[in-house]
Amino acid sequence: MRFNPDVYDAEVEREFKRFFKWTGEEVWRKKTAKLKQLPRLSYVDAYREYLHNRNPLTVCIEQYFDLSQQGKLVARHLNNEIKKACGYIKLLNCIAHELSDGGLKRLRGNIADDESIKGFLFEIDIAIHFLKLGYDVRFIDLDGAGNYDLLVSDDKFEVEIECKRKSMDAGRKIRKGDFYLLADTLFGSLKDLRSRFAVLITSEGRMGADPSLYKLLANTINEVLVAGGNRAKVENLKITIQPLPADRQIKTADEFANALAPFDSSFAYYAVTSGPEHTMIIRCASADSNKVLDAIYDDLKKGASQLTGTRPSLVSCFIEEIEDESWDLLRSGSGLPSLAARLLSSPSRGHVNLVAFSSDLTPPKEEGNTISFAATNLAFSNPDPKFLLPPSFLSRPA
Numbered sequence: 001m002r003f004n005p006d007v008y009d010a011e012v013e014r015e016f017k018r019f020f021k022w023t024g025e026e027v028w029r030k031k032t033a034k035l036k037q038l039p040r041l042s043y044v045d046a047y048r049e050y051l052h053n054r055n056p057l058t059v060c061i062e063q064y065f066d067l068s069q070q071g072k073l074v075a076r077h078l079n080n081e082i083k084k085a086c087g088y089i090k091l092l093n094c095i096a097h098e099l100s101d102g103g104l105k106r107l108r109g110n111i112a113d114d115e116s117i118k119g120f121l122f123e124i125d126i127a128i129h130f131l132k133l134g135y136d137v138r139f140i141d142l143d144g145a146g147n148y149d150l151l152v153s154d155d156k157f158e159v160e161i162e163c164k165r166k167s168m169d170a171g172r173k174i175r176k177g178d179f180y181l182l183a184d185t186l187f188g189s190l191k192d193l194r195s196r197f198a199v200l201i202t203s204e205g206r207m208g209a210d211p212s213l214y215k216l217l218a219n220t221i222n223e224v225l226v227a228g229g230n231r232a233k234v235e236n237l238k239i240t241i242q243p244l245p246a247d248r249q250i251k252t253a254d255e256f257a258n259a260l261a262p263f264d265s266s267f268a269y270y271a272v273t274s275g276p277e278h279t280m281i282i283r284c285a286s287a288d289s290n291k292v293l294d295a296i297y298d299d300l301k302k303g304a305s306q307l308t309g310t311r312p313s314l315v316s317c318f319i320e321e322i323e324d325e326s327w328d329l330l331r332s333g334s335g336l337p338s339l340a341a342r343l344l345s346s347p348s349r350g351h352v353n354l355v356a357f358s359s360d361l362t363p364p365k366e367e368g369n370t371i372s373f374a375a376t377n378l379a380f381s382n383p384d385p386k387f388l389l390p391p392s393f394l395s396r397p398a
Contacts, residue, residue, distance in 0.1 A: 011090065012074050012086055013074060013075070013327060014062055014079070015089050015090045016061075016074070016089065016380045017088065017094055018093045019089045019092065019093055022093075022096045022104065022108075023108060023111070023112075023344050028058070028061045028065075028111070028135070029051065029065065031058055031061075031112075031316060032058060032061060032062040032065060035048075035051065035058070035062070035178045038051060041187075042139055042183075042184045042185075042188035042191065042272075042273075043183035043187070043188075043191070044131050044183070044184060044187045044271070044273050045184065046180040046184050046271055047180040047181045047183070047184040048184075049178065049180075049188065050177055050180040050359045051114075051177070052113070052385070054114040054117070054118075055114045055117045056081070056084075056085050056088075056117070056118070056121060057085055057088065057089070057111055057117065057121075058114070059081075059082070059085070060081075060082045060085030060086065060089070060121045062076075063078070063082055076263055085389075087128070088121060088124055090112065091124060091127070091128065091131075092107070092382075094101055094109060095139060095142065098144070099139075099142060100144075102142070102144055103139075103143055106141075106142050106144075108140075109143055113296050114302045116165075116317070118320060119163070119164070119165030119318065120150070120166060120168075122163055122165055122316075122318035122358075123139075123149050123150065126149075126150060126161060126163055126316055127139070127150055127172045129205040130150075130152045134154075134383050135152050135153065135154055136152070136153050136154070137150055137151070137152050138151040138152075138153075139151065140160075142225060143247060145184075145397045146179045146308065148160050148161065148162045148303075148306045148307050148308070148313075149161055149163045150163070153242060154393075157312065157389065157390070157393055158312075159311060159312050159313060159314060159353075159389065159393065160305070160308060160312070160313040160314070161309050161313065161316060161318075162303040162306050162313070162314075162315050162316070163260070163303075163316050163318065164299045164300060164315065164316070164317045164318065164356055165317070165318040165320065165377050166292075166295060166299060166317060166318070166319050166320065167298050167320045170368070172292070173203060173205060173206045173207065173286040173288050174203055174206075174269065174285070174286050175207075175209070175398060176269060177205075177209070177327040178184065178208060178209040179269040179271070179273070179284050181209055181211070181214065181270070181282075182201075182207070182214045182282075182284065183271035183282050185211065185214035185215060185217075185218055185274050186199065186214070186221065186280070186335040187215070187271070187280065187372065189215065189218035189222070190218055190221065190222060190280065193222070193225065193280075194277045194278055195225065195243075195278060196243065196244035196246060196248050196278060196279040196280075197225070197241055197242065197243050197244055197279075197280060197281075197283075198241070198242045198244060198263055198280075198281040198283065199221060199239060199240075199241055199272075199280065199281070199282050199283070200239070200240040200241075200242065200263060200283050200285075201217075201237055201238070201239055201282065201283065201284040201285070202237070202240075202285060202286070202287050203236060203237055203239040203282075203284065203285070203286050204236045204237075204238065204239075204287045204288075205287075205288070206285070207236075207237070207286075212354075213234065213235060213237075215346060216234055216235075216311075217234045217237060217239070220232050220234050221241065224239070225241065227243070230242065232330060238287075242263075244279055244281070245326035248274075248279050249274050249275070249276065249279060250272055250274035251274070258273075258274060258285075259272065259279075259281060260281065261282065263283045265284065267286070267292065268283050268285035268289075269284045269285075270282065270283050270284075288383060290395060293335065293339055294334075296317060296319070296336075297339050297342065297343065297355075299317070300315055300317060300343050301340070301343065302356065303315045303317075303342065304349045304351075304352050307349040308351075309350060309354070309386075310351070311351070311387060312351070312353045312385070312387040312388070312389040313351050313352050313387075314317065314352070314353060314354045314355075314356065314358075315343075315352055315354075315355050316358070317355070317356070317357045317358075318358060318359065319357055319358070319359050320359065336357055336378055336380075337380065340355045340380035341380070343355060343380045344353055344380065344383070347373060349382075350382070350384065350385060350386035351385075351386045351387060352382055352385070353381065353382050353385045353387065354379055354380070354381050354389075354394075355379070355380045355382075356377055356378070356379040356380075357378045357379070358377045358378070
């Protein structure tokens with residue numbers, strides 16, 4: 001398949017209508033309505049916001065419905081992230097047009113699954129990259145023709161690509177969604193406290209998502225504060241309460257960073273609420289060591305084994321929510337370079353020419369009327385690949 005993934009204003013309405021024709025408009029109306037009906041646990045609304053944003057397509061479609069209902073021209077009111085989602089929809093329409101019934105069923109499942117959608121959209125991102133370079137791209141997994149994701153080709157070379165996604169929950173005992181549910185419960189239950197404090201929570205084992213446990217935790221924190229104490233334990237959750245300066249009000253990103261600095265902990269989750277008479281910082285971490293790199297390595301090994309081993313190949317890994325400035329930390333020898341070297345050193349993985357990592361928090365770039373969406377990448381080449389692949393294959397101009 002060859003395809004121009006750029007979306008022009010005149011195409012937006014048409015592409016949405018094509019999309020609803022094969023996915024079902026009512027499916028998305030029910031999906032967006034369900035999200036709007038979720039209960040609001042606190043004025044911060046962290047948990048509902050988390051659920052709302054898990055599927056970028058749902059966010060885009062919800063805005064489309066809202067704008068259409070208001071009688072507004074959709075193309076004139078889309079922000080950058082929604083424009084990016086429109087590019088996905090245009091390509092998905094093209095893919096759907098070429099698929100068999102079985103492939104179409106798999107495609108519908110991929111885009112409706114809120115837990116795995118970001119991984120599938122990463123696969124789409126990789127496809128768009130090669131399509132813009134002028135290559136032919138075939139979606140092997142959707143076709144049911146193999147276990148890997150993409151086959152990219154020109155007149156001389158064919159390259160297999162397997163895409164993997166690791167969320168911020170990889171290797172952790174605490175899931176992000178569970179933390180936001182806990183944070184909203186605490187914010188809602190303790191909203192009337194007129195004091196400034198930090199709640200440091202350590203989970204022994206998995207934290208889970210138990211609203212009744214979180215309510216009990218909130219009641220315990222209230223009791224400890226009233227009694228002037230600073231420590232407690234509720235089931236497997238240990239609590240330490242630390243007072244904050246009486247004037248510690250958090251309004252800006254810099255104030256947020258400064259407030260968190262004394263409580264900084266690798267792989268912890270944070271939430272903050274602050275006002276004229278109160279400030280509450282919640283930090284939640286696991287007592288067990290996090291095994292994020294181990295989780296990534298296991299997935300890369302699996303990805304390499306899904307390739308046929310008969311062609312040059314790439315394994316690309318999407319690591320969710322890594323800020324651009326954090327990539328320098330990942331470049332350290334004990335991080336991703338060590339992981340990639342370990343993966344590529346095995347003779348059984350000689351067919352893997354390149355291992356690449358990227359994330360999703362690079363801001364879009366605007367140049368005139370053009371908006372480009374890119375991601376910071378970190379790539380490692382196999383020093384002794386089984387198949388040669390010209391470097392130009394990865395960077396050929398359109």
